[in-house]
Amino acid sequence: MLKATLRALAFLLALAAPLALTACTDTLDKVAKAEKPLPKKLVRKMKAMGMSETSPILVRLYKEESTLEIWKQKTDGRYAFIQSYPICKYSGKLGPKYVEGDRQAPEGFYTVRPHQMNPASKYYLAFNIGFPNAFDRAHGRTGQHLMVHGDCSSSGCYAMTDEYVGEIYAFARDAFRGGQREFQIQAFPFKMTEANMARYAGDPNMDFWRQLKDGSDFFELTGQPPAVGVCNGRYMFGRQRDGIAAHSGNCPPMDQPAALSLAFAKKTVDNMGVFAKALERAASGKVAPPRHSINGIEEARLVSAWMKKRVRGERTSRQPPSLGGNRPLTPQRAAEEKRRAEAARSRAAAMIAASVAATSQPSAAGQADALPTASIPASGGEAEIEQRFAR
Numbered sequence: 001m002l003k004a005t006l007r008a009l010a011f012l013l014a015l016a017a018p019l020a021l022t023a024c025t026d027t028l029d030k031v032a033k034a035e036k037p038l039p040k041k042l043v044r045k046m047k048a049m050g051m052s053e054t055s056p057i058l059v060r061l062y063k064e065e066s067t068l069e070i071w072k073q074k075t076d077g078r079y080a081f082i083q084s085y086p087i088c089k090y091s092g093k094l095g096p097k098y099v100e101g102d103r104q105a106p107e108g109f110y111t112v113r114p115h116q117m118n119p120a121s122k123y124y125l126a127f128n129i130g131f132p133n134a135f136d137r138a139h140g141r142t143g144q145h146l147m148v149h150g151d152c153s154s155s156g157c158y159a160m161t162d163e164y165v166g167e168i169y170a171f172a173r174d175a176f177r178g179g180q181r182e183f184q185i186q187a188f189p190f191k192m193t194e195a196n197m198a199r200y201a202g203d204p205n206m207d208f209w210r211q212l213k214d215g216s217d218f219f220e221l222t223g224q225p226p227a228v229g230v231c232n233g234r235y236m237f238g239r240q241r242d243g244i245a246a247h248s249g250n251c252p253p254m255d256q257p258a259a260l261s262l263a264f265a266k267k268t269v270d271n272m273g274v275f276a277k278a279l280e281r282a283a284s285g286k287v288a289p290p291r292h293s294i295n296g297i298e299e300a301r302l303v304s305a306w307m308k309k310r311v312r313g314e315r316t317s318r319q320p321p322s323l324g325g326n327r328p329l330t331p332q333r334a335a336e337e338k339r340r341a342e343a344a345r346s347r348a349a350a351m352i353a354a355s356v357a358a359t360s361q362p363s364a365a366g367q368a369d370a371l372p373t374a375s376i377p378a379s380g381g382e383a384e385i386e387q388r389f390a391r
Contacts (some may be wrong), residue, residue: 007142046072051073052075052178054179057183059071066090070082085168085226088159091154094203094293095208096109096136098141098297100144102156103156103303105158105187106136106187107208109187116129118147118149121150122228128148130145135235136228187384194274195281202327202330205293211233211234217267217271221264226238242386268347270348282334298323299321347363
């Protein structure tokens with residue numbers, strides 16, 4: 001009896017040993033892929049650009065170009081582009097995510113902290129982008145577990161190849177180990193150029209995309225990730241006063257160094273000139289046609305309902321429903337956009353003139369002339385240069 005029992009135990013141990021070894025191997029594999037260092041070639045490139053391996057990062061995503069960019073902080077404090085990766089797949093169309101199940105990959109400004117990193121993802125490696133953010137919540141948008149991940153398979157996420165997500169993950173991991181507490185993701189429908197803004201001038205998402213462009217312009221002008229706030233349901237960028245991000249009523253006034261206001265005013269004058277010329281080309285059909293985008297919450301709800309039917313195994317169309325999102329730039333819309341651009345350019349030019357006049361006045365305190373700090377009332381309507389980049 002004892003011998004039979006011992007033989008049975010030995011048999012069970014023999015069966016269990018391969019399983020234990022497999023579990024151990026799987027754990028080691030997960031650790032190995034999450035700890036894989038960046039290629040030496042990239043490390044040399046960083047050092048040549050004045051970056052350390054552990055300096056802070058920022059991620060930019062572009063749907064139309066299917067590109068993910070890594071930007072990294074240099075020793076002078078400014079961020080610079082270091083590497084780009086092709087997005088293997090994202091689901092949905094251009095435009096924001098509205099409701100859970102609409103298959104849309106989010107657009108907007110998001111924050112990633114260490115706890116959002118997932119080294120044990122079933123999609124190789126992943127990190128949660130932080131949807132919904134304060135802007136999404138202010139608009140009642142829903143969804144969860146939206147990631148940048150590997151495995152080249154997407155349902156509302158940004159999917160990369162395993163090789164590329166391994167490098168992206170390593171950039172973030174090293175930055176956190178260097179002391180960065182969080183990094184920003186800027187997810188855009190396309191490169192936020194004046195030419196593209198003109199191409200999509202007739203799109204139903206244009207008001208939202210103009211807000212994203214404000215944040216993009218802030219980053220490109222200052223070389224710093226903007227602080228992101230939400231007020232009256234609109235994005236605001238800069239160094240907001242305490243509480244602005246959570247403010248839901250009329251926006252309180254904010255202060256901005258006039259030197260920065262002047263820089264943005266000059267940028268606006270230049271941008272609106274470029275936009276006007278690009279608008280003429282877009283209206284004449286001399287540019288590539290815009291891609292389809294999601295047409296608001298109504299289409300998002302239709303797609304979400306379609307997805308639920310598919311999950312239940314009900315018969316559905318092969319393609320999700322669409323309300324159409326590729327709006328041609330009509331002559332009337334082109335004229336409206338031209339007037340808007342001219343008004344923005346005039347306001348910016350007037351601000352430049354006023355700033356120049358202010359600097360020509362002697363300082364009452366006997367100090368060197370300097371641009372004063374401007375008190376700027378925030379607004380939920382169409383943003384002027386002072387309001388859009390309020391600090």
